[in-house]
């Protein structure tokens with residue numbers, strides 16, 4: 007199985023609306039192949055996170071990989087983290103309002119309010135159960151990717167449809183940085 011056997015699934019495809027299923031122990035080998043393809047497409051397209059349904063695989067898997075890149079110039083750097091069967095356990099009481107983009111929603115950004123911290127239980131690539139507290143941008147990535155596991159996208163979460171803008175307007179007028187080349 008190669009990364010090119012998968013493609014990024016875009017908004018309107020029913021696979022983005024399905025509920026992802028837990029990864030079973032018997033599926034671990036397959037899941038690690040899927041994770042490799044997820045990482046490939048995330049890096050290829052300049053993402054800072056990706057969920058398995060975004061490459062058409064209905065499993066509860068995500069990668070969080072905050073790092074500065076042309077699509078997210080201000081993202082803090084962290085080691086990529088694969089989460090299997092992630093479950094949010096608790097949320098911070100404080101919210102943050104941030105602009106989000108999505109590899110499955112090319113060309114658009116939306117302003118979304120979410121909790122700015124979350125505690126997550128998940129299995130790592132060795133199948134070990136872990137509990138992790140995320141805050142700031144990594145928490146935002148988690149909550150965005152978790153939505154993909156329950157059939158949601160950021161478009162469902164924008165505070166108002168007035169808060170949807172094109173990438174071109176976002177980079178020129180909001181982020182005020184040179185837009186990255188189109189993928």
Ligand code: NI
Pocket residue numbers: 107108109110150151154
């Ligand atoms: Ni997304």
